Amino acid sequence: MTAMIELTDAQKTFTMHLQGGVELPVVRGVSFHVGPGECVVLSGPSGAGKSSILKMIFGNYRCDSGRIGIRHRGSVIDLATAEPRQVLSVRRSTIGYVSQFLRAVPRVATIDVVAEPLIVNGVAREEARARAGALLRRLNIPERLWSLPPSTFSGGEQQRVNIARGFISDLPILLLDEPTASLDAANRAVVVELIAEKKTRGVAMVAIVHDDEIRHLIADRIVDVTSFAAAA
């Protein structure tokens, strides 16, 4: 099996210059891998560094040392040392990220927010919108809301728009940061289904979920982040 994600001894420390240069170690010695069709759930208490690890894999947080190997278009690229434009290329065609909150762009209709990742990758607008609509329907967003910008929606609705946007593309890696946090039981079940479908298509996933039941349903493997805690 070829790993889609392979972290080797990754380390991250924040240096807070405005607080007298205090060093805030986040994680160290982070090593694990994720294969195609596998969902790895990161576990550990709040503040253990789960989200930081996810952000390092997305290239949003820098990695001080170690390696973050990502299988991208047939070869392996180390995101810890990649150039900005390589990171952008990885995000366009390899890694998707579903964050807890939607960063809404003003004035863009919900259906277009969801369809955008497909359009960026060359799917025709009509087809992209059709697929966006299908996903929004599954996530119980009523059709009368599709033409409105999601910034006016409730927290739960925005979360579902965000999930639709994250799951619509055919990217081979997905990072999920509490995808079910503010959802009701019916919508949580939809997300569990979506994750199962991604697995059958060989998508590698890393997830953070606090709900034990959901974790049990989606995790193929659990990586305990406590072991990477950087001793302060």
Added chain:
Amino acid sequence: MSEPSHLDNDEPLLVAEGLAKNYGPIAACREVSFALYPGEVLAIVGESGSGKSTLLQLLSAQLAPSAGRVSYRMRDGVLRDLAGLGEAERRFLFRTDWGFVHQDPAQGLRMAVSAGANVGERLMAVGWNHYGRTRDTASTWLERVEIDVGRIDDAPKTYSGGMRQRLQIARNLVTEPRLVFMDEPTGGLDVSVQARLLDLMRNLVSELGLAAIVVTHDLAVARLLSHRVMVMKGGRVIETGLTDQVLDDPREPYTQLLVSSILPP
């Protein structure tokens, strides 16, 4: 590790090497080197006096550097030193292949002639001589920047600040430039007007595949528009990287200060 080769394939559009500008004993800009790729949006951030506007003028050949050079890939595919360009090539850059959006629209527009003429003028400068076609294209561009076509014969001095700025953008983009320089494009506008303008610019840049260099002191503008950011202080680039990385995980003390000074939304 094997690096995917296709990522290195496309060639930079503009390359700055060791750029510096001194005003007497004062170094307004020092040792700036970077490459800008087609379709890439680079934000230059920093506070007043950090050297960002001087850098923009150096990059757009409006100011001669004290040291270093700027090269640009002309449409024939050859990367050429801007200092060595002939007059015809410079004219081609300024009139066609580059756009320049000023903070003050009065600097980039002719305030007393009609909006249609402001847009059409750039086309006529590159040889368009058919009145009807020029006017049609100007109308299309006014629509694209959300200006009521009924205002085509009005002069921009009768426009609001936001409309003037949108007109300036239309005037710049009508010749299908490959690179646009923007100096504080949303400065001096109301917040609601800024949001609309930013959204419009973001869409145009991605639809047209434009490369852009945007000078701004507003980190929200950098986050919304740019792929990459350079933070300047005292004439030097002190930190550079992917925009969300620099803003979410700033390393340098000055960048941390800038980021921490943003009011939460």
